[in-house]
Amino acid sequence: MLGFWLLPVYPWGQLPLLEIGDKKIAQSNAIARYLAKKYNLAGKDDWESAKIDEIVDAMADLRNGEFHFLFPPFVWMGENLGK
Numbered sequence: 716m717l718g719f720w721l722l723p724v725y726p727w728g729q730l731p732l733l734e735i736g737d738k739k740i741a742q743s744n745a746i747a748r749y750l751a752k753k754y755n756l757a758g759k760d761d762w763e764s765a766k767i768d769e770i771v772d773a774m775a776d777l778r779n780g781e782f783h784f785l786f787p788p789f790v791w792m793g794e795n796l797g798k
């Protein structure tokens with residue numbers, strides 16, 4: 716957490732933050748979904764939207780290290796590089 720004193724400025728105390736006028740949206744995926752819908756990039760039908768969500772969720776898993784069983788060399792590199 717950046718600090719509780721930042722909560723009035725940064726919802727959830729984190730970046731990224733999208734500001735539109737006096738409105739604020741935090742959380743990467745919420746921002747991405749908002750912009751995708753606004754600019755017609757959220758899929759032309761339910762199936763395409765689901766496939767887009769699938770990729771977004773897979774990216775979140777990658778960021779959270781959920782694919783360690785698929786990519787052991789990368790896990791090894793992350794744990795050992797710079798030692």
Ligand SMILES: N[C@@H](CCC(=O)N[C@@H](CS)C(=O)NCC(=O)O)C(=O)O
Pocket residue numbers: 716717718728729730731741742743744
């Ligand atoms: N779930 C959030 C995570 C955002 C995040 O980790 N932001 C980092 C910077 S990239 C941050 O603000 N870290 C400061 C902190 O958590 O104290 C999102 O997807 O937007």
